Amino acid sequence: MQYKVLNNYACLGGNRLLWDNCHVTAIELDPELARLYQERFPNDTVIIADAHQYLLDHYKEFDFIWSSPPCPSHSRMRKINTGEGKRKSKASFPDMKLYEEIIFLDNFFDGKYCIENVIPYYEPLIPAKKRGRHLYWTNFNLPGDLGDRKIDNFIYAKTKELCEFHKIDISSYKGEQRMDKIARNLVDYEAGKTIFDTAREIFEKSKNNQVSLFN
Secondary structure, three states: OOEEEEEEOOOOOOOOOOOOOEEEEEEOOOHHHHHHHHHHOOOOEEEOOOHHHHHHHHHHHOOEEEEOOOOOOOEHHHHHOEOOOOOOEOOOOOOOHHHHHHHHHHHHOOOEEEEEEEOEOOOOOOOOEEEOOEEEEEOOOOOOOOOOOOOOOHHHOOHHHHHHHHOOOOOOOOOOOOHHHHHHOOOOHHHHHHHHHHHHHHHHHHHHHHHHHOO
């Protein structure tokens, strides 16, 4: 069975690299990132759209949904960098689309989902599974170890080093986002594979159990 997968806020598909036996629909708002994603994964369906709205309109069409809503408004660095001065940011509300999607999928989606974000500067409003430097909200149990590879001096790593780590090339990116920020926000592909494979194993066990009932 080829599973139908939604990769929401797809960016460059850091999480998606090692997924197999699936058809992926990737949603990305930045046209340049969407272009690079399509070059990297030519067999995926890539749609330039608002991922939050697309999720609401199309969630029933998929077996597995991965969503990575924007993280800057939740990050600990946002709080550290808030204050007075030229290099400081103004205080802002956290983007609550993150929690909207968790609540929505948990109550209305029949498949398996994973919502990923950074560890926030506040206590998460909904309990999550912490793995490495990320939080994951899922409706299935995750392994204790996601196989996350680590990069030395992550905070200070340069764009080239981050791209080599994630096996990507963004040198042709012509959008407005900082390239180091794009590379820094990617999920490690080993973690992405482990999470997807775990969901797929649950699907397979469920299918086998249903078949055995009629034997």
